[in-house]
Structures are given as C-alpha cells and as structure tokens.
Amino acid sequence: MFGLTNVRILPRHASFINSDNKVIVKPFGKAKVIVNGVAIVMNAxxxxxxxxxxxxNSGYLYIGFPAERGAEDISKFDYDFFQSELAAAEGFSVDKLGASHNKNGKPDPSVLAVFHDYIKLMPLVAEANQMSDEFKKNLKFELKVKNLALTDSRGYDLQKEIMVKVINKITYEVWIWSKSKFINRKFLMEELYQRFLDGETSQNIDRESDPFWDPVEIIHLGSAHIWLQSLAYCMKLEEQTELLSCEGVEEAILVINVTPCSSSGRPFGEEDIVIDPLELLGRKIIFQIHILQCLGVRWLKEATHRGIQIG
Structure with a gap:
C-alpha cells in the first residue's frame, strides 16, 4: 500500500490488482484515471x-512482467509523449493547427511552438479546473488556439497563439485569458490551495485577491469576410456569410448589403454601373453597408440574457 499526493489525487483514488500474471487498474468513484490518453471508468x-x-498530471509508465518485456526503447515515453497522447485523444494535433511543412517535411517551427505550448498547459488547466471545483468557484477553464482557422483580409493565416477560455457555469459569463495571464493566475491559485490545505478558509478572500475573479469584459465573438469585387463595377453587393470565431467555429450568419452611392448618399442604380474598373481610378468611391440580419447567434443560444454588438 502506498500513497500519492497531488491536486485531486484522492486518498482512495484507484486500486491495482495483480492476479494470475495480470494487472487490473480500477478507479474509485469519480477519480480521474487515464490509460493511453483515454479516461476509464471501469476496470482496465x-x-x-x-x-x-x-x-x-501524475504520469506513470507500466512495465509488464519479465515475459512481456522486449528490447523496447522506453526513453521516448517522456512527459511530452504523455501530454501529446492525451491531446490526440481529445482531437488536438499538429495537423489540426494547419501545419505547413518545410522542404524536409517537418512542420513549421512556429506551429510546433504553439503545439508544445498547448500540451504543456494541458495539465495546468486540468489542475485549475480541479481547484475551481474544490473552492466551488463554478468556473470552467478551456484551452483554445486563437486564430486557429482565421485569415486576414488577403487570405493569409493569422499568427496562432494559446489562450484560455474561462466560463462561469452558472451565469455563463466568459473571459479570455492570455497564456501569461493564466500562468500567473495559476501560481496564485496554487498559493491559495496550499493555504487551504494548511487549514485556512477561502471564504475571507476579497475579490481583488481572488485569482479566480475578474470583472465582466467584452468578448470578441468573431469576424466575417466578404468579397468586394462587385464594388469595382459600382454594383450592389448582396451577401450571406458566416461569422467565424477565432477557432473557426460558426457563431452566426450575417445577411449584408453593400451599396455604392453618391456623396449625398443616393444609392447607385443600373445606369451607374461601369464596364471597366479602370474608369474609377483616381475617383472617390462611397458605399453604404447594411447588416440586414444576424441569424443563429450561438452566443445568445447559450444564454439569452447576453447581448451582442456588431461593428
């Protein structure tokens, strides 16, 4: 019998049963046990x-009985291997980042850096969630990749970076923390947790000292891009387009009209259409943008009391 200490390693976390040259791991209750990247709830x-x-994040490599062992190189089973396997089981990989490869067939170094940031933060986010549960803060922390599927106006990929989405599970308020802010807050959470283990109550902490608290902030939901080629001919543009979040998830559908007009605001008609866009060189072009509808807003579906601003 032996004991382990870590965030959320319970006094009775799991049992290991050795019988007939077979080892069975059995989690107790809701204890978190992951085998080869997959959480188990029954005997394995x-x-x-x-x-x-x-x-x-307490990782262990199981070495079987002598008859099962070979000449395997176990040095590859390092911390990054464990976390990469866990990320892959959750559907996250270098390929998901849209990794461009160089001449050697290896992923772009900047993409690899984002991937390694992600897998290094995974256990920290898991611990933050567990401490949130311990303190009954009702907060959920999620790792996200900013600009995962977004491009700029010219179609080039935007620089990707890791961020942490914080969700209040009761009020559905949302915050976005940068990597550095999350790491700083995580250290403060650990200090608070250690004081909690030492017997100090967490009820007397004021808001300014609470690493879990933040004032409500404005969240950027996403962006929509439309092609403006028809404006080069002074033609009205009618478009239905997706509003995509920085992760490439559809947040809403926009119905937009873009209408060329005179300096007085008079919309151009068919008689104002030009055949050759070169005719417009050196001329001032004015147009009106009308957002006619914003449909299927996911932000409002999740919590109807939320508001949105389009601009």
Whole structure:
C-alpha cells in the first residue's frame, strides 16, 4: 500500500490488482484515471508500456512482467509523449493547427511552438479546473488556439497563439485569458490551495485577491469576410456569410448589403454601373453597408440574457 499526493489525487483514488500474471487498474468513484490518453471508468487490464495518468498530471509508465518485456526503447515515453497522447485523444494535433511543412517535411517551427505550448498547459488547466471545483468557484477553464482557422483580409493565416477560455457555469459569463495571464493566475491559485490545505478558509478572500475573479469584459465573438469585387463595377453587393470565431467555429450568419452611392448618399442604380474598373481610378468611391440580419447567434443560444454588438 502506498500513497500519492497531488491536486485531486484522492486518498482512495484507484486500486491495482495483480492476479494470475495480470494487472487490473480500477478507479474509485469519480477519480480521474487515464490509460493511453483515454479516461476509464471501469476496470482496465494493463498491457506492457501502457501509459497512466492519475489525477491532473501524475504520469506513470507500466512495465509488464519479465515475459512481456522486449528490447523496447522506453526513453521516448517522456512527459511530452504523455501530454501529446492525451491531446490526440481529445482531437488536438499538429495537423489540426494547419501545419505547413518545410522542404524536409517537418512542420513549421512556429506551429510546433504553439503545439508544445498547448500540451504543456494541458495539465495546468486540468489542475485549475480541479481547484475551481474544490473552492466551488463554478468556473470552467478551456484551452483554445486563437486564430486557429482565421485569415486576414488577403487570405493569409493569422499568427496562432494559446489562450484560455474561462466560463462561469452558472451565469455563463466568459473571459479570455492570455497564456501569461493564466500562468500567473495559476501560481496564485496554487498559493491559495496550499493555504487551504494548511487549514485556512477561502471564504475571507476579497475579490481583488481572488485569482479566480475578474470583472465582466467584452468578448470578441468573431469576424466575417466578404468579397468586394462587385464594388469595382459600382454594383450592389448582396451577401450571406458566416461569422467565424477565432477557432473557426460558426457563431452566426450575417445577411449584408453593400451599396455604392453618391456623396449625398443616393444609392447607385443600373445606369451607374461601369464596364471597366479602370474608369474609377483616381475617383472617390462611397458605399453604404447594411447588416440586414444576424441569424443563429450561438452566443445568445447559450444564454439569452447576453447581448451582442456588431461593428
């Protein structure tokens, strides 16, 4: 019998049963046990070189009985291997980042840097969620990649970076923390948690000292791009386009009209259409943008008391 200490490693977390040259791992209750990147809720038979994670980030490599062992190189099973496997099980990989490859067939270094940031923050986010549960803060922390599927107006990929989305599970308020802000807050959470383990109550902490608290802030939901080629001919543009979040998720559908007009605001008609866009060189072009409808706003579906601003 032995004990382990870590955030959310419970006094009775899991049992390991050795019987007939078979080892079975059995989680107790809702204890978090992950085998080869996948969380288990029932008994699981361990195979040689299986990877286990107990709690938030305590990783172990299972070495089987002598008869099962070979000449394997176990040096590859390092911390990054465990976290990469866990990320892959959650559907996150270098390829998902849209990795462009160089002449050697290797992913772009900037994309690899984002991927490694992601897998290094995974256990920290898991611990933050567990401490939030301990303190009954009702906050959920989620790792996100900013600009995962967005491009600029010329169609070039925007620089990707890691961020942490913070959601209040009761009020549905949302905050976006940068990587550096999250890491700083995580250190403060650990200090608070250690004081909690030492017997100090967390009820007397004021807002300014609470690492889980932030004032309500404005969140950028997404952007919509439309092609303006028809304006080069002084033609009215009628477009229905997606409003995409920085992760490439559809947040809403916009119905937009863009109408060329005179300096007095008179909309151009068919008689104002030009055949050759070169005729407009050196001339001032004025147009009106009308957002006719904003449909299926996911932000409002999740919580109807929220508001949005389009601009």
């Amino acid at each position: 038979k361990l195979q040689h070189l299986d990877r286990l994670i107990l709690g938030s």
